[in-house]
Amino acid sequence: MKRRMYTAAAAMLLALTAQQAGATTVRIHYPAGKEDIRVIGDKGPMTWSKGVPAQRPEGPVNVWTYTWPDELGAVQMKPTLGEDKVSIGGAYRLAPGSTVDIYPFFGAPFGKLAIVKDFASPQLNNKRALRIWLPPSYAENPAKRYPVLYMHDGQNLFDAKTAAFGVEWGIDETMNRLIAMGTAEEVIVVGIDNTPDRIPEYTPCCDPKYGGGKLDAYGAFIVDTVKPYVDRTYRTLPGKENTAIMGSSLGGIASVAIAQRYPETFSKAGGVSSSFWWNKGALIAKVPARLPVKFYLDAGTVDDGLDDTTKMLEAMRAKGYRENEDLMFFKADGGRHNEASWAARVEKPLTWFFPWGSTKQ
Incomplete structure (x- = not known):
């Protein structure tokens, strides 16, 4: 429980720091319902085994956001639905300073x-x-x-x-x-x-x-x-x-x-x-x-x-x-x-x- 609180606090601190400096932002378009969207990745508080929470949408639009400072450089990341469901497909690569919209899915990969x-x-x-x-x-x-x-x-x-x-x-x-x-x-x-x-x-x-x-x-x-x-x-x-x-x-x-x-x-x-x-x-x-x-x-x-x-x-x-x-x-x-x-x-x-x-x- 303490580790989860620490992770959330670290994510909030990172977002505040990013707002003050140059920022890189991912905007995750997904109707998560009662679940939350998290972000896993290769830098910052993100790891490939533990996600950090994205900012919950305000209003009816299902757009979750997560921001980090440009100093981290290029970042590879994937969203998760809750703690366990990782999005299907490859990782997303974000260049420093970019704002990228992604549209993931988590179900079976069959059209x-x-x-x-x-x-x-x-x-x-x-x-x-x-x-x-x-x-x-x-x-x-x-x-x-x-x-x-x-x-x-x-x-x-x-x-x-x-x-x-x-x-x-x-x-x-x-x-x-x-x-x-x-x-x-x-x-x-x-x-x-x-x-x-x-x-x-x-x-x-x-x-x-x-x-x-x-x-x-x-x-x-x-x-x-x-x-x-x-x-x-x-x-x-x-x-x-x-x-x-x-x-x-x-x-x-x-x-x-x-x-x-x-x-x-x-x-x-x-x-x-x-x-x-x-x-x-x-x-x-x-x-x-x-x-x-x-x-x-x-x-x-x-x-x-x-x-x-x-x-x-x-x-x-x-x-x-x-x-x-x-x-x-x-x-x-x-x-x-x-x-x-x-x-x-x-x-x-x-x-x-x-x-x-x-x-x-």
Whole structure:
């Protein structure tokens, strides 16, 4: 009991000292109810085994605060709910002098899938399902908003029963794992189902063998119909810095081309095993000037279009894209053109696009 009183007194003294000098503050947004929020960390009165109490919110807003002097330097910390429940995910790193808002959760690290059936496309005059994966904290912490990743071939992303070849990407399982490990941020994933017009919708005009040519309408469908629906229905961060698009095969070239056309909407685009052979490599030959978009490209070494993807990589380098800054390439040794191979490496674009601690509310 005496130790608890001493810890609380030390925390109050530290807060008063910080108010008089330069201060670093964490603002913890969480509806704790009858519990309290504490802070564990690597400096000051905080330790990784014993938390110090944050300041309880005043009024109806569920924002807990804790402050320490800048002299402590950079601090790593995590909130706890009561004395025992440590927040899920990685530690938060606060630079001296900063004020940082965090939105933790303490429950099981498993997201949930919602399916919107018969979602209409006025641009394409058809309907399809949207499969919307909501991250683990979505129901638990209503103050939090999320980046959004739009993906094609939605049937193949979350459930082997609906996947075209009985194998899913396992996006939900991968996201759950990366979030629990503190490797990636929580993200809403919107899977857009394909239709019998998959080839035309995912391609620009026109391949001598396969035709195509509805990509402009499909891109407009995502930007003008799907995204506005998602932004008004769910707690998203709608700005381009928090919006990404990704797909595989024809969906890979669709993602690259859509981001090239809408750089004001997407800041990240992933082309997994992309079909850059389309129309005799027209996308490679017509790479536009460097755009403010991060592009991820990959290919496997077994019948997966590695040569064409390498040509696209070289064309983008020639336009000024820089590796690991706004261009990432991964060669998957033994990788094939299938969902199992894509599932095995999808964490690479996910962690590059949305690394832990990168999202600002």
